Amino acid sequence: MAKEGIHPNYRDVAFLDQSNGFQFITRSTVVTKDTIKLDDGRELPLVKLETSSESHPFYTGTQKSVDSLGGRVEKFRNKFAKLTPTKK
Numbered sequence: 001m002a003k004e005g006i007h008p009n010y011r012d013v014a015f016l017d018q019s020n021g022f023q024f025i026t027r028s029t030v031v032t033k034d035t036i037k038l039d040d041g042r043e044l045p046l047v048k049l050e051t052s053s054e055s056h057p058f059y060t061g062t063q064k065s066v067d068s069l070g071g072r073v074e075k076f077r078n079k080f081a082k083l084t085p086t087k088k
Contacts, residue, residue, distance in 0.1 A: 014044045015052070022054035 008029035014036050016023050023036075025044065034046040054060070 012042075012044055013047060014038070015047045015049055017049050017052040017055050019051055019055045022052055024052075 010027055010029050012025055013028040013030055013032070014023060014025050016036070028047075030045070030047055032045045032047050034048065035043050036046040037043050
C-alpha cells in the first residue's frame with residue numbers, strides 16, 4: 001500500500017527558451033508560479049530558460065559576439081581602463 005503525500009507532483013511542464021522562443025514539454029516535478037496556455041487548450045506550468053539546446057553555442061555550432069550588444073564591452077573597457085594596473 002503506497003503512502004499518500006510523500007511523492008512530488010510529477011506532471012507535464014512547458015519549458016520556454018526566452019532567447020529564441022523555442023518551447024518544449026516534458027514531465028517534471030519542478031515548482032513554478034508561471035503557467036502557459038497551449039494551442040490544444042491545456043494550461044501547463046511554465047519554466048522560463050535563458051538558454052536551451054536550441055540557442056546554446058555548443059549545440060548550435062555558432063558563436064555570438066558578446067560585443068554585439070551595442071558596444072557595451074567597449075564602453076566598459078573605456079570606463080575602467082584607468083583602473084587596471086599598468087605592466088612595468
